[in-house]
Amino acid sequence: MNYIDSSLKVVGTRPIRPDGVDKVTGRAVFAADTRASGMLWGKVLRSPHAHARIVSIDTTKAAALKGVFAVVSGVDFPEIASEEAFVGEGPMNFRDLSLNCMARDKVLYEGHALAAVAASTQAIADEALALIEVTYEVLPHVIDVEDAMAPGAPVLHADMFTSGVSPKPEKPSNIAKVVTFKKGDVEAGFKEADVIVEGSYTTQPVHQAYIEPHACLASYAPDGQVQIHTSTQGHFMVRAYTAKLLGISMSNIRVNPAEIGGGFGGKTLVYLEPVAVTLSRKSGRSVKMQMTREDVFRASGPTSGAAMTVKIGAKKDGTIVAAQQVLKFQAGAFPGSPIGPGCMCGFAMYDLPNVDVVGYDVVSNRPKVAAYRAPGAPITSFAVESLMDELAIKLGIDALTLREMNAAKNGTKTHYGPVHQNIGFTAVLDAVKSHPHWKSPLKEGHGRGLATGFWFNIGGESSAQVHVNEDGTVTAATGSPDIGGSRASIGMMVAEVLGVPATAVRTIVADTASIGFTFLTGGSRVTFATGMAATQAAEKVVEDLKRRAAQTWDIPVEAVEWKDGMAYPAGSNAGAFEPLDLAALALKAGRTGGPILAEVSVNAQGAGPGFGAHICDVSVDKETGHVKIERYTAIQDVGKAIHPSYVEGQIQGGAAQGIGWALSEEYIYNTKGQMENAGFLDYRVPVASDMPMIEAVLVEVPNPRHPFGARGVGEVPIIPPMAAIANAIRSATGLRMPDLPMSPPKIRAALDAAG
Amino acid sequence: MTSLSYAAPTSVDDAVKLLAGSAGLAKVLSGGTDLLVQMRSGRLKPELIVDTKKIPGIIGIREENGAFIIGAGTPGAVVEAHAGLNAAWPGLVEALDLIGSTQVQGRCSLAGNLCNASPAADSVPALFAAGATAIIVGSKGRREVPVEQIPTGPGRTSLAKDEFILEFKLPVRPARSSDAYLRFIPRTEMDIAVVGCGISVTLDANGVCTAARVSLGAVAPTVLLVQEAADVLIGHTLDADTLAKLDAVAQAACKPITDKRGTIEYRTKIAGVLARRVAAIAFDRANGIKNGKAH
């Protein structure tokens, strides 16, 4: 069924989320809050070197220490064949993942795990780590992406030959693959252009910086059954990876998703779980592991940094005739940067006849990247949307007008193939035009920037169950970890279908043994895909309830209608019966066919793409180079906001992360390839006093493929901020800042250089 | 495994004896906001922690013959709530207030900030500018030394193993005197100073500076007291020429390094910028013109 044009009672309201009280009282159980009988503490020994051969690891002394129950290193993990699959966020090579969890012959970045211990206390575990004797042969390392591509760079993987080029290279290199996308004839396009603008841009790797460090508790029983409690965006993903990496069957692994303290894409692969299971297997005890904040920065994945060039050609009237982009993305120590989406998203906002994009996936001695909100899109869009601003200036056309003229619409064919359908980009740009922020005069000394962003959003596999309890209340169970309020949105959709208040439905996240497979929480898919499954399950329950009412009244099921949470006889011909509510029907469930429940699993297609536009005003302290965000408005097509507060929250949070990416977040390496700022003191995420209020404007162009019209919302808001801020700085100072972060020293230096 | 002991003596003598008698590394704990971080990271592995907070007088603020005396372990939040200090030494108060978060303010102390001996410590340039002295106690008794003689290098102080600071004494304030402190950080809070600057001045009735002390943080291995900068101010109002000279001498005094928090070039330029801005606030205050906090 489709409810897009229905009048809704629950969807679109702002009830208190079902897990809210637990989270404001300290009751909520996160992974590090769990304990088990006889539990040990597991800790990881990490490489101090950026690149080294492991000559030997001697664990004798550590193993002999009193209170140590297991010591493991690479030899304790099965060799995994090179095999790629799509289990987490993007293609993953199982061998790479295994090597990332525990190094074998080489360590490839500072922080790379190479051994682990389980001990009765954390202090003993620390002491044991210090007793592990490792002999390294330190190798030359490379950090920067362009250095890593250069001939003669230290090669990380002797068996890696660039794919996507022909003929196949004869020598290994750090370039894992080359990706190209072409539409039309870009050379001919540039020949037609009256104006051509070009720019080179760089971005730094940034970490998702979820406040909760990775943590898990694993137990390997003598019969081979494994239990894992963990902080993850996908417990089925943890099960799959752990099974694959350790050679255990999935039926022997049960993963319980703990409350998750933020992920943003960073908890879509495994780090600790296979290690904890191995320690537990070896020690015969449960093992709890948690990363320190320093571990999180050094050993878990940020997103890529990049070096990029962009070239755009346009007619004098502003019509873009050609666009070209070269993207070099850092993948970290193993291939797998988001170069594909990077190549696809940069120009996806525009209707362009001739496009040529080339992308490189490049390894270097940094932690393996992980997904981070709209992976690849913020990077590529920073470059494109900065250059669009330059084009507008050069043409003397207003930044919004230039975008309106070239905006992608329904029917626009993208440069990577698909045709945009049911998109709301025009509606977003209209909302910019009519917004008081855009119309307000600029204050003295302030600058204003505009930038836009696109993300595909995804659907995929989800399972949901709806149970009517014996008293008529409702439980909804799904396989989607709740990272930012999805229990609320799922419960609301179920409540809407059942015709009951939101509070009548409790939503829970079921473990891997208690619900059908559900792909991880990411790509802004949960409200869309899991919401679709839950909606359909609720619809099945309604059909069942109607059948039960019909049975009770002894009338045909067609003569029963369901309204406001109750079964009514449909019209006077059906008979005169008092309506039956959920409680009444549940009470007699035993007589009408037994327990009332429905489970639906879907592979949801048709996730509607999301578009956003951000307006940002800044002031710049011209002596210190400090940028202050004075006003910020984020406008986005969300399809349909199921719970508007959490939709706004996604947009505000995404924008805040983008502001950090733009102004202050970066990885700082010393000459030895060691990270110098592995902590919240010097890895500078925005704090409350850095931020203005962020006005989130919800544009609702329904996605016809979702029962309520929802689109994913979590990814898009992190895309526009970097360029919006860069464009605002350009407006305030005349300076084009092509390198992130646009930190005070860079701005002061640029001001000085400009005189 | 080395075990870590803890003692919370209730007298100076007991504390000194504990420090003197420790075979391994002994650390004085007041607020612990640096010490605990260093212990956790493994940079420091003490065998004994001497918590001095139970020693009478080490926490609290009193006035003696017109001079303020601040207990060495007094938390930042207590100093900030003291009306008299806010009136006489607004710069020192705001400097202490800039250390860390509200949470850190509940614990951090002037002595800790000084003895951690970071060149970027926020309260230290303000203490230097104020001309504060420290009352140091140890097995050889009690001594009073200017604060600028305490830090000797990053993480190093002139205190003997069995010595610790009991309290700080601020000089009696002449009329038309005030101070100010600013630091530059990339964010608005929670960062370590890229550059810090504290200035204390006394003016005459015409607004001409008669006494000045200028201090810069994070531009050399220790916090600097910049006499040349004070000389530029003394005998002048804060006109454009004086400001330009102040900027130049502040920059000239810098001997910074390039690290994750700033470059040599940037730190040097910012030292000049801050010196001008801080002087303007201090002069305004001394002239009786109110200023808000230097956030």
Place this chain on the structure above:
Amino acid sequence: MPTVVLSSGSAVQQFTAGQTEFEVEATTFRRLILELERRFPGLGKQVEESMAIAIDGEIFQDAYSAELKPGSEIYLIPKIGGG
């Protein structure tokens, strides 16, 4: 017959000897994969494991039953995840 366009030049062009556009006899995504594998050994597997397809403009991930029409234009693109 539906036309297949290799938009992403990466890992897939190595299977087609550089060919970027060709017609394939298939009526569903699943048959397309089998046909690709038959004509260009390795390509079907590659598409199956790490690619999504856009059929006449709409992106499909994993759906074997997705229908192809005689004039359908099919793009092979990298599979999309998210954060």
Place this chain on the structure above:
Amino acid sequence: MAKTYVSATINGESAEFLCETQQTLLDVLRDVIGLTGSKEGCGSGDCGACSVIVDDRLVCSCLMLGVEAEGKSITTIEGIANGDTLHPIQQKFLEYAALQCGFCTPGLIVATKALLDENPNPTETEARYWLAGNLCRCTGYDKVIRAVMDVAADMRGETVA
């Protein structure tokens, strides 16, 4: 290893525990006493997820030794509600959706309590600076600050539009 006996008041109840010197108050709360509402996000006083109130002062429990708790009165997130009645701050955070993942929430609520105890009428800027030591990566702080300003007004008996 020798442990120290410590007697303190936690959330209004007397508590006695043994702890090692290097254990922080956070370690003690979480691992010895079993109050896991206070979270460890960094262990270095930079994120505020472990915020507790010790004798009316807001502190990071990761920056205080457990042994220092002797004789102190400590309030953690578990002590903010009055029995089964939520504190107005907790209620307001729920109403404003001022949390997403909820990991930083205990620290933010404890810090807000300390703010309003000291300053019942903060400006937005004062609230933002007071809470600058409580990192939140999900919300962008917008709804958090709105909740704080609104609950402050409520607690002062004012109504805000």
